[in-house]
Amino acid sequence: MTTSGESLAGRLRLLLVTRKARQNALQWLVLAVVGLLIVLGLANLMGNLNAKGSQLGFGFLLGESGFDVNESMIPYSAGNSYLRALLVGTLNTLHLAIVCVVLSTVIGVFVGLLRLSEIRVFAIACRLYVETMRNLPKLLILLAVYVFLVINLPLARDAVTVLDMVYLSNRGVNLPGLRLDIAQALTLRGGVLFVAGAALGVGVWRWARARTPSRVFACYLPAACLAVGWGLLSGFIVLEMPQFKGFNFTGGNLVSLPFLSLVISLSVYHGAQVAEVVRGGIQAVERGQVEAGKALGLTGGQISWLIVLPQALRVMIPPMTNQYVNILKNTSIGLAVGYSDLVSIMNTTINQTFRPVELMLVAMSVYLLIGVGASIGLNAFNRRMQLKVR
Amino acid sequence: MTEAILMEEVSMAPPSLGRWQTVRAQFFQNRTATFWTVLFGVSAAYSLFLLLDWSIFSAKWGPGTPAACADYSGACWAFIWEKWSVILLGSFPRDQMWRPFAGVGLVLAVLFLLARLRWPARLSTCLLIFAFAALFSLLDGRPLGLEQVNMVRWHGIAVVTFLGVFSLVAAFPLGILLALARVDGPPVLSWCAAGYIEVIRSIPLVMLLFFGIFVLPLLLPASMSYEPLLATLLALILFHAAYFAEGVRGGLQAVPDGQREAGESLGLGYVTVIRKIVLPQALSVSIPAMTNTIIGGLKDTSLVAIVGIFDLLATTRMAYSDPEWQRFAYEGLFVLGVLYLVVCTAISHHSRVMEQHVAGWLTIGK
Numbered sequence: 001m002t003t004s005g006e007s008l009a010g011r012l013r014l015l016l017v018t019r020k021a022r023q024n025a026l027q028w029l030v031l032a033v034v035g036l037l038i039v040l041g042l043a044n045l046m047g048n049l050n051a052k053g054s055q056l057g058f059g060f061l062l063g064e065s066g067f068d069v070n071e072s073m074i075p076y077s078a079g080n081s082y083l084r085a086l087l088v089g090t091l092n093t094l095h096l097a098i099v100c101v102v103l104s105t106v107i108g109v110f111v112g113l114l115r116l117s118e119i120r121v122f123a124i125a126c127r128l129y130v131e132t133m134r135n136l137p138k139l140l141i142l143l144a145v146y147v148f149l150v151i152n153l154p155l156a157r158d159a160v161t162v163l164d165m166v167y168l169s170n171r172g173v174n175l176p177g178l179r180l181d182i183a184q185a186l187t188l189r190g191g192v193l194f195v196a197g198a199a200l201g202v203g204v205w206r207w208a209r210a211r212t213p214s215r216v217f218a219c220y221l222p223a224a225c226l227a228v229g230w231g232l233l234s235g236f237i238v239l240e241m242p243q244f245k246g247f248n249f250t251g252g253n254l255v256s257l258p259f260l261s262l263v264i265s266l267s268v269y270h271g272a273q274v275a276e277v278v279r280g281g282i283q284a285v286e287r288g289q290v291e292a293g294k295a296l297g298l299t300g301g302q303i304s305w306l307i308v309l310p311q312a313l314r315v316m317i318p319p320m321t322n323q324y325v326n327i328l329k330n331t332s333i334g335l336a337v338g339y340s341d342l343v344s345i346m347n348t349t350i351n352q353t354f355r356p357v358e359l360m361l362v363a364m365s366v367y368l369l370i371g372v373g374a375s376i377g378l379n380a381f382n383r384r385m386q387l388k389v390r
Numbered sequence: 391m392t393e394a395i396l397m398e399e400v401s402m403a404p405p406s407l408g409r410w411q412t413v414r415a416q417f418f419q420n421r422t423a424t425f426w427t428v429l430f431g432v433s434a435a436y437s438l439f440l441l442l443d444w445s446i447f448s449a450k451w452g453p454g455t456p457a458a459c460a461d462y463s464g465a466c467w468a469f470i471w472e473k474w475s476v477i478l479l480g481s482f483p484r485d486q487m488w489r490p491f492a493g494v495g496l497v498l499a500v501l502f503l504l505a506r507l508r509w510p511a512r513l514s515t516c517l518l519i520f521a522f523a524a525l526f527s528l529l530d531g532r533p534l535g536l537e538q539v540n541m542v543r544w545h546g547i548a549v550v551t552f553l554g555v556f557s558l559v560a561a562f563p564l565g566i567l568l569a570l571a572r573v574d575g576p577p578v579l580s581w582c583a584a585g586y587i588e589v590i591r592s593i594p595l596v597m598l599l600f601f602g603i604f605v606l607p608l609l610l611p612a613s614m615s616y617e618p619l620l621a622t623l624l625a626l627i628l629f630h631a632a633y634f635a636e637g638v639r640g641g642l643q644a645v646p647d648g649q650r651e652a653g654e655s656l657g658l659g660y661v662t663v664i665r666k667i668v669l670p671q672a673l674s675v676s677i678p679a680m681t682n683t684i685i686g687g688l689k690d691t692s693l694v695a696i697v698g699i700f701d702l703l704a705t706t707r708m709a710y711s712d713p714e715w716q717r718f719a720y721e722g723l724f725v726l727g728v729l730y731l732v733v734c735t736a737i738s739h740h741s742r743v744m745e746q747h748v749a750g751w752l753t754i755g756k
Contacts, residue, residue, distance in 0.1 A: 364593050
């Protein structure tokens with residue numbers, strides 16, 4: 001017969017006798033500590049907010065923002081709500097990320113291919129570039145590019161111009177812009193032209209699709225050019241040239257200086273990392289494939305485009321997904337040169353309203369949603385591209 | 391005799407080439423290659439000449455005023471001469487200048503020593519904790535009976551060392567624990583670790599730094615004193631831990647189950663198996679991944695400039711914001727870039743040394 005105290009201790013010891021039981025005990029202990037920390041944090045939060053006389057809630061997002069934004073892809077003024085300001089920031093972040101994704105992919109594929117070239121100097125030059133980028137902070141590169149542009153670009157009235165279409169000045173780059181003219185499409189002439197254009201487009205589309213294996217270059221790209229060309233000819237789409245009036249440019253599209261410097265620095269920075277991904281992918285393709293291509297008499301370019309890259313692509317997609325999510329995250333350094341991305345607008349809003357908890361939650365969810373969305377999309381693409389083994 | 395001749399004739403070894411022949415085979419094998427080699431050689435030589443001309447031959451050396459620099463077409467090193475203490479120390483009190491230098495020197499000496507000794511676990515732990523304590527005491531001053539310097543005046547190299555080195559040092563064990571919890575832990579713990587790692591990895595570091603500056607003070611009791619620098623350190627630790635965890639997870643998954651089973655059949659407990667058998671192999675395998683995290687982490691320390699902490703990049707910006715010296719931003723950024731290049735290249739080099747060091751006994755991947 002044991003006393004009750006001993007039996008309790010004995011039972012407790014029995015509870016921990018198997019590894020599984022010990023692991024479970026540890027698990028609940030860790031979770032309890034983390035949970036306790038979270039509860040304590042929340043309690044402090046409530047206490048601190050009460051002391052300040054404010055309460056959690058998202059209602060303030062509909063209030064008038066009262067601040068202006070340097071650049072916006074949708075109409076926005078200081079009279080609009082905070083919510084709209086955050087939307088402007090999200091769109092700016094996405095805009096920058098997409099441009100950088102495209103450019104860094106172009107740079108990365110080019111450099112990655114050259115790095116494996118039989119001509120050794122290309123390999124050496126590319127290696128130099130990749131290593132330099134790997135060892136420099138992105139913020140340093142961004143500041144260097146920004147300072148370079150600010151120092152070297154002329155004032156707006158002395159802007160450097162190419163064919164009177166593109167103007168380069170310290171305000172940024174003014175490009176000709178395309179504008180949709182809806183009124184044109186509503187007249188009888190417009191209607192007839194529109195239907196004729198659509199019919200022509202579908203015809204060309206079907207003709208091209210039946211004859212080409214590569215859809216992007218032989219199908220989608222010419223189709224887009226054709227659509228824009230037809231639109232310009234029949235007046236649905238108007239080409240606007242930038243013009244210097246008074247103190248500023250009007251018409252066309254402005255690529256602002258912060259945006260320009262961010263695009264240059266992030267594309268160059270990530271181009272080096274993409275190049276490493278591309279190199280890894282290409283090295284994963286068996287040598288026999290290249291030799292087979294040579295034996296068939298294909299040229300170097302053909303071997304790269306038709307044999308190596310399609311196979312390397314399969315290996316490259318998962319690390320490339322990672323790279324693209326990284327680019328999205330790194331657009332947040334835009335704040336350092338005054339680009340109105342999501343983080344920058346969140347920062348301004350926090351400073352105005354002092355609602356850090358709500359605003360950080362909103363911004364984090366936006367990043368999570370975009371990141372997860374991109375991952376899901378690219379994973380689906382990955383599944384489609386993988387070799388089907390039957 | 392005939393046999394020997396036969397052996398010689400069928401020898402498959404490629405004919406050994408002289409140095410010149412090797413160069414020729416690699417750089418001048420045909421007309422295209424020759425063309426590009428010459429073109430690249432000439433442009434590289436010209437760029438090097440321009441760089442040397444800018445930085446050395448046409449540069450203004452020694453002290454001077456901005457006006458004196460206008461006579462030189464190259465770099466104006468008078469800027470560095472004038473502003474070196476601003477760039478390195480920001481607004482740390484000038485009469486206490488020796489303290490950040492001593493602290494940073496001590497930390498670097500410890501790191502260098504440990505690197506030479508190939509990171510013995512116990513000594514590394516002790517020395518790194520000592521280095522942290524020494525750096526903190528030297529900068530703060532109170533523990534050593536010196537004049538106190540407030541944390542908001544820790545700038546430049548002091549901040550880069552304090553945040554860059556010690557966020558990584560502290561994140562490393564946390565990352566190992568997270569990876570173990572994710573790979574090896576009981577289900578709920580594993581999901582929590584995975585969730586944490588994935589969430590941290592999908593938000594930008596800048597956001598996490600803002601979290602440390604804006605939200606963290608609200609989560610602490612109102613009575614507690616709050617230092618932005620410590621909040622930033624915490625944010626960096628939480629951030630790097632997730633990335634270390636991913637690297638270590640790769641290593642853990644590369645260790646064959648047989649290793650662990652062999653340990654268990656010897657009667658070793660879980661902790662011993664992990665410490666003595668699994669982790670040494672897993673960490674060795676993940677050296678390249680961890681090097682990426684370390685270099686990336688060191689570089690990303692410069693992002694704290696965005697939330698108003700004066701690291702080297704911010705102090706450099708402070709130096710060239712002086713209206714007199716505004717035109718000489720490039721000199722400052724150039725010096726800083728060279729500094730980062732040297733440090734990161736040294737880390738890469740050390741990681742290759744470590745890879746060779748473990749390759750001797752590592753059996754995974756062979």
